[in-house]
Amino acid sequence: MHNEDWFSGGKQTVFSSNSGAFSEAFPVMRANAMELHDRGDILFEAKFISDPSRYNYGLGPLYNNISCVSCHVGDGRGKAPLPGDLFQGMLLRISIDGTDPHGGPNPAPGFGGQLQQRSIVGTKPEVEIAISYTEQEYQFPDGEKYFLRKPEFQLNNPYIPLPANYHISPRMASPVFGLGLLEAVPVSTVLAWADPDDANGDGISGKANMVWSVLDNKAMLGRFGWKAGQPTVLQQSAGAANQDMGVTNYVFPVENSFGQSQFAYSKGIKEISDSNMYALAYYVRTLAVPGRRNAANAEVKQGQKLFNLSGCNACHKSDYFTGFNMAEPEFNYQRIFPYTDLLLHDMGAGLADNRTEFLANGVEWRTAPLWGIGLTRVVNGHNNFLHDGRARNLIEAIMWHGGEAENSKNKFAALSKAERMQLLSYLESL
């Protein structure tokens, strides 16, 4: 018999461990909700084009990719490009000092808040992006070697000169399953964990990002994105449609190229219907969470103890409950195991992007959920982690932790090799 912690998404857990593991619908869903999910599924895979005479119209004029699934392959994680590769699952945010009227990043004049390195035929992309890495060798206390690589980005041939003192922040596409359940966690639950001034002195702060909700016209708890910069799955999805693909919608009806020379190529209409935009977000909200594998294995159980003893669970909070939602019973009262507190933490200078996003400063990142992390390779064919995909495996991801997580990282490093493997086995089982 499985313990409750095998069911990472509560009743909305699926025990699939193949390459489709992130792509399953909630197993418990009303028939009409399932129809909406299916409609959104088609849209998530739809390739948008710029030709108004054909369907799936609306791509560009500026864009990063042509469909949701092109970045979120298998509803999963983007792969970090190597030097010379096309940027498929990664993009760069850009801003200058200051904030926008709602406290968000201050868009770079002529470029907006995100760099689009692709454009429809006949227009010029904002910039060409190249990536290179520097790599350094390190040693665990027991002598075992490991390597860490750090990416650097070169912005070439901008269509107009880049502003002085701009800030960029690379962002990998994240897995999109389970987001509806994270959205259903009560605000009060998350805020109760926040300790921005570390009043309890445990070395872990935890700050809630309060971000702008476009539809509600007010600040709300940020939950989604690498810096928790988006309050809802709908806003996150609609923002991606607009910024990543140039597909305007009812949440973000203005082209990402507005005010730029490329805007001349836009037809200036809402390019995805309201129903379809809603269905697209609903698909993401109702993707089930893969259940655990091998959770009863002795090595895995020992790894779990080491995970907790190292203090990883202080931020990667294992489990809690979703709230009540009369209209959408699919999300109600589930005990879920996402391994995130949804709060911002100082992750140290090594990972810093030095770019603010609402209340998140340049060294803070939202605790990344760990559920399903052990299936990354089978779904996405790689093990690239962290906001820019620099980590090539879980060890590198852990060893990049700094700031508030420095202590936990050092505890992990001080473990014997066998113990480190046990902790990794635990992560692989999530």
Next chain:
Amino acid sequence: MKNKLAFVITAIIMVLYGACKKKTNTTTDIKPLQKEIIDNTIDKVIVPSYQDMSTYANLLISDIQVFEVTKTEENYLEIKKTWIEFRKAWEITEGFLFGPIRTENIDFRIDAWPINTQSIDSLLAKNDSFPDVLIEHLEGGLKGFHPIEYFVWGIDGKKTFSEITKKELELMKAYAKNLKLLCDQCLHSWQNGHANSMKNPGAQSLYKSYTQIFEEMIGGMAGICTELAQAKMLLPFEEQNPLKEESPFSSNSLADYKDNIQSIKNIYYGQKTADGKGIDEIVKTYNRSLHNKIVQQFDYAVNGLTNISLPYRDAIFAQPIQVQNAINEVDKLGKLLTDELVPLIQRVVQN
């Protein structure tokens, strides 16, 4: 595109809970058979299918080059014939859309549809040459099978060989070379890593167990049923929009659909051209009636498609009963695979 496979798995775990204790009382060691099936399916179905793709890509390049030199009706028909055969080779890989074809984003660069005819025309007009790097950087909707189809058949499917321009041929050749590059990438990734990962499941491997591999294979089979029924066929039919047809210029969509079913059969039987062992060996041994049902449903799905006698763009208007019936039968096949084949495999496969 989900395959609803996990729903079944969840249901089993939640309802039977302690099923693992009862998992299988089989005393027969079927591990050698399992290994034989997986090795055979990879070596005799999957890898040869990708080899075919690479071969046809070469042939298409060659046909275009021949036509460039000798612009005759006969040589033009040769390009059409090769494109259709190449297309068949691709569609019979769609029952196993896992591994490099997905993780390396190859699918979207080979077979994106709809295509952006306006931008393709613009691309043609604005460039004097089409170097590899230009094609490589194009978005999915501007390259792959369907832009070539567009140039060969024309937007209305009535293009004649004398209408094809020198520049169109240049672009077609560049597209075909890019297809060859992507087909080779997929083939090499299978040959140089993925095949080995699937053949050798274990704690240190990409696949941890035989069950996971069989689930992957069945997930691929069921996945293409969902895509075929719910997207390729349903979208143009439901919205009465022939623009949503997958191969509209050549009217090859129905052949594409049938080849998708053939792809599923190839995996199930572990056969492409040569005999070999497939998943059917397990099903026949442990649940003969399920095997019979699957075989019967293959026939129903193929017959459903065969009963559509008009090109799909016309059938969505003139043969709604036949179209709906075919969609239903393909859907049923997918459900049968997920609802009955997966549980059987989970019960009998040994790890």
